[in-house]
Each structure stands twice: as structure tokens, then as C-alpha cells.
Amino acid sequence: MVVTIDFKHVFKHPLPLVAETHLTKYPNDKDKWVFKVETIERKIDLAKGLDYRRRWAFCENIIPNILRQVSLLNVKELILEEEAWLNIHSGHLKLKSRNITWANYASMSEESKFAHSADNPNWTVFEQHGKIDIHSLGPLTGLLEVFAGKIIKYGVHKTVRIMEELLSEKSGKSGFDS
Template sequence: MVITVETRKMYRYPFERVVDIHLNKYPTPLEEHVRGIKTVEEKKDNVSGIIYRKRIATCNNVLPSILRKVLVMNVDDVYMEEESWLDGKRRTMNIRSRCLTWTQYATLQEVSSFRECAANPNWTEFLQSGSVTVTGVGRLNRLFELFAQSFFNRGVKKSVAIMETILEQRYGCPCS
């Protein structure tokens, strides 16, 4: 079974500010489970101007103890890969993220985009869809899927709240 989550958020801040906060929000005391992010590749296409980045996040394993009884799930660190394509001319940033840990047991991926709002160029639209498929843990597949769905839903809300908090701290109240 595939678990999916979708979200849409309008940030009342300009594109450049929102993208800057996204690229620099972690680590932060607002999210204790993301311990660090390292850029492992960055390059700019001289013709299009698109900046490509590949980053690896080191996160705490948030699986509950009952799910950690499956020995391969009992690890301290979980690694996430994020690839992004920032197009300053079109004022868009597309992102693809996936979990690098437990790939033989589950597929966790997200596709996101930031883009200038068509109705108000001082606002930024954020779209995200994510999915989780668990296949390698037998009768526990459904239990892992239910946890993943709950975790995804909470994670999306928390990530948006962190973005809003940092934007407001750095730039003040949102522009109209």
C-alpha cells in the first residue's frame, strides 16, 4: 500500500526570502530531530542559470520502540537526500527528497516546489507531495505505513510552522 500526503501553503513573503530560509533553516532548535545538513554537490548551469544542489540531512531515528524491535530499524541516524533546482529567472525552486536509510524495506520520497505567486509577486507558493511504501517487513508493513502517514502529516505541519517562525523572526510580519 502507498501512503501519500499533499500540502499547499502560501507564504506571504517574497520568493528569495522563502527560498533562503528553506536552504538555511536546519539545524534549528525548533526541530530537534534534524541534527545537520551537508551540501555534497552544488553547480550552476552557466546557460540557464539554474543552481543544482544535493544535500544530505542527518536526522534522529524517530521510530517508536515497538518498531525498533525489527533489528534493522534500530539505528541512531537516518539520512535524507535532498536535490534542488533553483531557477532565479523563473523564480522557482523544485525539490526532490528521499530517505537513504532502510531503502530495502521502504521508499519514502517527497516532491516540492516553491514559486512566485501569480496573483501577488511578494508572496511565495509552496506545494509538496510525499509518499511512503513499506514492503520488506512482512506482517508489520501496515504498522510501519500507519506510523509513516502520521509522521508525514505531523512533519509537514511542523516544517511549515518552522518556516513561518523563522521568516517572521528574520523579516517581521508578512507583507500584504
């Protein structure tokens, strides 16, 4: 079974602010799970208005201790890779993320896009599609997929909440309507 999530949210803030906030949001005091981000590669093409970044996020292992009895799952940190393409001219930020840790046993992928809202050019639409496919773990597969599904849904809502808080701090106003 593959666990998927599709999510859409409108930030009532302009795209440049939302994109900059996304690209600089970690680490922060609002989320202790992500404790370090390293830029592995960055290319800027001023003529085309493109800014490409490949980054690794180092996260706390949040798998419950009962599941960490399996030595494979008992690692201190998880590493996720994010590729980001910011296009200044067309006004969008595209992202692709995947897991580095446990890549032989599970694949986590997310594709996200931040773009100008059709309803208001000063707002930004965030759309995300994510999936997790766990394989090669025998009877633990089903249990881990249930856990992963809950975590991915919790994670996207938490990320939006953190983004809204950071955006409000930067812009001096509240933009979160839930």
C-alpha cells in the first residue's frame, strides 16, 4: 500500500515573501524536529531568473521507541533531500523532496508548488502531493505505513502553521485563517 496526501493552502502573503520564508524556515524554535539544513548545491542564472538549490535537512527520528526495537529503525537522525527551483520571472517556486535515510526500504517523495493566486496576486497558493511507499520490511510494513500516513498528514499541517507564524512575524500581520 502506498500512503498519499494531496494538500492545498492559500497564504495571504505575496509569493516573494512566502518563497523566502520557506527557503529559510529551518532550523527554528517552532520545530525542534529539523535541527540542521545544509545547502549541497546552488546555481543562480540571473538571465533566466532561476535560483536552484539542493539541500539536506537533518531531522530527529520520531519513530516510536517500540518500533525502534528493530535495529534498522533505531537511527539518531533522518536525512531528507529537497530540490528547489525559484523562478523570479514566472513567479513560482517548485520543490521536490525525498528521503535519503532508509531509501532502500522506503521511498518518501513530495512535490510542491508555490504560485501566485488567481484570486489575488498578493496571495500565494501552496499545493503539495506526497507519497510514502514502504517495502522490504515484512510484517512491519503495514504498521509503518499507518504511522507514516499519520506523520505525513500531521507534518504538512504543522509546516503550514509554522509558515503562517513566520510570515505573520515578518509582515507584522496575521494571515492564518483556518
